[in-house]
Amino acid sequence: xxxxxxxxxxxxxxxxxxxxxxxxxxxxxxxxxxxxxxxxxxxxxxxxxxxxxxxxxxxxxxxxxxxxxxxxxxxxxxxxxxxxxxxxxxxxxxxxxxxxxxxxxxxxxxxxxxxxxxxxxxxxxxxxxxxxxxxxxxxxxxxxxxxxxxxxxxxxxxxxxxxxxxxxxxxxxxxxxxxxxxxxxxxxxxxxxxxxxxxxxxxxxxxxxxxxxxxxxxxxxxxxxxxxxxxxxxxxxxxxxxxxxxxxxxxxxxxxxxxxxxxxxxxxxxxxxxxxxxxxxxxxxxxxxxxxxxxxxxxxxxxxxxxxxxxxxxxxxxxxxxxxxxxxxxxxxxxxxxxxxxxxxxxxxxxxxxxxxxxxxxxxxxxxxxxxxxxxxxxxxxxxxxxxxxxxxxxxxxxxxxxxxxxxxxxxxxxxxxxxxxxxxxxxxxxxxxxxxxxxxxxxxxxxxxxxxxxxxxxxxxxxxxxxxxxxxxxxxxxxxxxxxxxx
RNA sequence: GCUCCCUUCGUCUAGCGGUUAGGACGCGGCCCUCUCAAGGCUGAAACACGAGUUCGAUUCUCGUAGGGAGCGCCA
Numbered sequence: 001x002x003x004x005x006x007x008x009x010x011x012x013x014x015x016x017x018x019x020x021x022x023x024x025x026x027x028x029x030x031x032x033x034x035x036x037x038x039x040x041x042x043x044x045x046x047x048x049x050x051x052x053x054x055x056x057x058x059x060x061x062x063x064x065x066x067x068x069x070x071x072x073x074x075x076x077x078x079x080x081x082x083x084x085x086x087x088x089x090x091x092x093x094x095x096x097x098x099x100x101x102x103x104x105x106x107x108x109x110x111x112x113x114x115x116x117x118x119x120x121x122x123x124x125x126x127x128x129x130x131x132x133x134x135x136x137x138x139x140x141x142x143x144x145x146x147x148x149x150x151x152x153x154x155x156x157x158x159x160x161x162x163x164x165x166x167x168x169x170x171x172x173x174x175x176x177x178x179x180x181x182x183x184x185x186x187x188x189x190x191x192x193x194x195x196x197x198x199x200x201x202x203x204x205x206x207x208x209x210x211x212x213x214x215x216x217x218x219x220x221x222x223x224x225x226x227x228x229x230x231x232x233x234x235x236x237x238x239x240x241x242x243x244x245x246x247x248x249x250x251x252x253x254x255x256x257x258x259x260x261x262x263x264x265x266x267x268x269x270x271x272x273x274x275x276x277x278x279x280x281x282x283x284x285x286x287x288x289x290x291x292x293x294x295x296x297x298x299x300x301x302x303x304x305x306x307x308x309x310x311x312x313x314x315x316x317x318x319x320x321x322x323x324x325x326x327x328x329x330x331x332x333x334x335x336x337x338x339x340x341x342x343x344x345x346x347x348x349x350x351x352x353x354x355x356x357x358x359x360x361x362x363x364x365x366x367x368x369x370x371x372x373x374x375x376x377x378x379x380x381x382x383x384x385x386x387x388x389x390x391x392x393x394x395x396x397x398x399x400x401x402x403x404x405x406x407x408x409x410x411x412x413x414x415x416x417x418x419x420x421x422x423x424x425x426x427x428x429x430x431x432x433x434x435x436x437x438x439x440x441x442x443x444x445x446x447x448x449x450x451x452x453x454x455x456x457x458x459x460x461x462x463x464x465x466x467x468x469x470x471x472x473x474x475x476x477x478x479x480x481x482x483x484x485x486x487x488x
Numbered sequence: 489g490c491u492c493c494c495u496u497c498g499u500c501u502a503g504c505g506g507u508u509a510g511g512a513c514g515c516g517g518c519c520c521u522c523u524c525a526a527g528g529c530u531g532a533a534a535c536a537c538g539a540g541u542u543c544g545a546u547u548c549u550c551g552u553a554g555g556g557a558g559c560g561c562c563a
Contacts, residue, residue: 026563061562118561125559134490135559154561172493181491181559189561196563220492220558243494244556252556278500281512285501288511307501309494310556317500317513327526365525375524390523425522440522452524 019051020210023077023084024200026058027069030261031076033313034215034245034253037279041242042213043082044280044301054207055084060091060199076262080272081294089207091199098194101202101232102155102187110231111187113153114141136183155188157198157228165223170240170303172216177223185224201225205234213303216241240303243283244310253313269341269370271329274322282311291324323367331356334369341373342380352380353462361454361462375452379462382471383449386478390451394442395475397483402432402439403446407472416465422457446475 023039025031046053055077059065074088091098105111114137116124125135137156147153160179167175187198194202204212219241229236247257259265265275277292284307286292286300326334335355342349349355358376366372377383386395409424429439440456447468453459460468 024563028563058563064562114561121560129489129559132489136490175492177492183559186561191561193561195561200563215557216493217557218563221563223492241493246556248499250555281500283500288502290500290512311501312499314499314513320513323526362525364527394523429522435522437522444523450523454524456522 018210019046019049020054020208021046021051021213022054022056022087022204022207022209023082024056024058024203024214025073026061026064026196027066027073028061028064029069030072030263032253033260033262033265033275033279036076036080036082036262036275037245037282038213038215038242039077039082040080040276040279041240041284041301041306042211043084044297045211045213045240045303046085047298048301051210052085053083054089054209055087056089056091056203056207057087058091058196058199060194060196062092062193065092072261072263079266080262080276086207089203091194091203094199094203094206095193097206098188098199098202099192102194102198105157105187105231106155108231110158111155112142112158112184113144113147114156114184114186115144115148115151115153116141117151134181136181137185139184142184152190154186154190156184157187157224157231159184159224159227165226167219167222167226167239169219169222170211170238171243171306171308172219172241175219175222177220179227182224182227187228197221197225198228201228201232201234204237205229205232209237211240212237213240213242216243240306242306243308245282246310246312248312248314250312257313258315267344267370269337269368269372270318270322271325271337271369273329274318274325277325278318278321282313283307291321319367326363326366326369326372331359331363334359334363337369338373341369344370345373345377347373347377347380349380353464357462361458365452365454378448378450379459382467385449386445386475387450390445390449391478394445394451395479395482396442397479397486399439399442400476400479400483402428402434403442403472403479404476405431406439406443407469407476410465410472411469413465416461418457418461421460425456442475443472447471 021042023035023042025035043053045051057070057073059070070088077084102111106113116137121137124138128135141156142158159182163179165177165179165182167177169175185197186195188194222239222241226236245253247253249257253260259268262275266272273294276294276297280292280297280301281290284301284305286305292300338355338359339349352358358379359372362372362376366375405428406425409428410421413420413424425439425443426436429436441451444453444456444459445451447456447460447463463471
C-alpha cells in the first residue's frame with residue numbers, strides 16, 4: 001500500500017541521512033501563531049531525529065519586507081524557545097546564486113524570457129476563466145526570438161506540457177497533478193530578483209534540507225517546484241504538508257481573530273510552554289495525552305501522528321492549558337513574567353511579600369500571569385474603595401463587634417503568620433457562636449476590598465499586619481456610618 | 489470557474505473491519521469548602537449523506553454535499 005511505502009521511505013530517509021528541516025517565514029508582518037505551529041513541527045522533527053533546524057528569512061519581496069518584521073520573528077522564535085542551528089539566512093544575500101541558476105536554466109532551454117505586459121496577462125486570464133479553464137500563462141513567449149524594445153523581461157520556467165507529477169507527502173499520501181494544469185511560472189522578475197518558487201527550491205537544495213515541512217497552502221505549489229528541482233538536477237526533499245489552523249469561526253486566521261501575533265500572548269500573560277503545548281495538539285496527537293513537556297514532545301513527535309484535516313483555534317483550551325502550566329511551574333520560575341505584568345499595571349512590588357509566596361497563594365485562581373497580577377494588586381497597594389456590592393452584603397452591624405475583637409487580638413499576634421491568624425478568627429467566632437464563614441467573608445471584604453481571594457489566613461498573612469489593621473479600621477467605620485444612617 | 493486537499497461530540501482529538509465509539513476543552517449537576525478557584529465524581533453531546541466491497545463498515549472504494557487551499561513580476 002502507498003501509505004506503508006511512504007512511511008518506509010520517510011523512515012529510511014531519516015536513518016540514512018542527517019535530518020535537516022527549515023522554517024522559512026517572509027518578513028512582511030509579525031510572527032503568526034500558525035507560523036509558530038509550523039516552526040514547532042519542523043523543530044520537533046529535527047530534534048527528534050537528532051538533526052538540524054534552519055531559520056531562513058524569505059525576503060525577496062523588497063517592497064513588503066521590513067526589518068521590524070524580521071525583529072518580531074526572531075523575538076517570537078526566541079520567546080517560545082525554538083532555537084535554530086543555522087541562520088537566519090537571508091535570501092536577499094543570495095541574489096547572485098539565483099541569477100546564475102536562472103541563466104543556467106535559460107541555457108538549458110528550460111526557461112525563457114517573457115515580455116508580456118500585466119494588461120495582456122490579465123486579459124488572457126479573464127478569457128480562460130470565462131471559458132471554464134484553470135487560468136494560467138499559455139506560454140505565448142516560448143517561441144519569441146526577438147526582444148521587445150523598452151521591456152525588461154521576466155524569466156519563466158518551461159513546465160513540461162504533458163505527463164504528470166506525483167508527490168509523496170508524509171501526511172497527504174500520494175498526490176498527482178497533470179502537467180497540463182501547471183503553467184509556466186515566473187522565476188525571475190523584471191528587476192532581476194527571484195520569485196518565491198525559485199528561491200525556495202534553490203535554497204532548500206543549497207542548504208541540504210531533507211524534509212520540507214510547511215503549511216498545506218503550499219501543497220499545490222509543490223508540483224511546480226518539483227519540476228524546477230528536476231530541471232536543476234537537485235535531489236527532491238521529502239514533503240509533509242501540515243493542515244491549516246483556522247480561526248474560531250472556521251475562517252482563515254487573520255487579524256480580526258484577536259491575538260494572532262505570538263508576542264501578544266506573552267503580553268497577555270501566557271507561558272511559552274503552554275502556547276507550544278496547545279499548538280502541538282493542533283494537528284498532532286499521541287493517544288489521549290494532552291500535556292507534554294518539551295522533552296516529551298521531542299521524544300514522541302513523529303510525522304505519522306500528524307492528521308490531515310484543518311483545525312480551529314480555541315482560546316478557551318489554550319487558557320486552560322496555561323493555567324495547568326501556571327499550576328505546575330515552580331513558583332520561582334514564574335517570578336520574572338509576573339513582575340512584567342505588575343509593571344504593566346503600575347504596581348510597585350517592593351513594599352510587599354515575596355512574589356513566590358504571592359504566586360503560591362494565587363496560582364490556582366489565575367489562568368494567566370496577567371490575571372494573577374491583576375487579582376493580587378491589593379497585596380501591594382491599598383484599594384480606592386470597597387466594592388459596593390460586597391460591602392453591602394457583608395459589612396453589617398452584626399459583625400461590628402466580632403470584627404473589632406479580631407482586630408484587637410490581631411494587633412498583638414506573634415508571629416504574624418497563617419496559623420495564628422486562623423486560630424484568632426476561629427476563637428472569636430467561637431466566642432460569638434458564629435461559623436467561621438460568618439466572619440471570614442466580612443474580613444475578606446474589609447482586607448481585600450472584594451469578595452474573592454485566597455483563604456483568608458493566607459491572604460492576611462501576605463497583606464501584612466499594618467495594612468490589615470488599617471483596612472479593618474476603615475471597614476469598621478464603614479459599618480458605623482451605615483448603622484448610624486439606618487438608625488436615623 | 490478550474491485543479492488539489494479535507495470531513496468522528498460545539499471545539500481539539502483517539503480509533504487504523506467486529507468497541508457500551510474513548511479522552512480533553514467548554515457546558516450542566518454533585519462532592520469538597522471561610523469566598524473564588526483548584527481538585528474529585530458525574531451528565532448531555534459525534535462517526536455529513538448515498539452507493540458499493542465485505543459475513544460485518546466510523547474504519548476500504550466511488551459519488552454527492554459542505555469546508556479549505558492554489559490558480560500573481562506575494563510568500
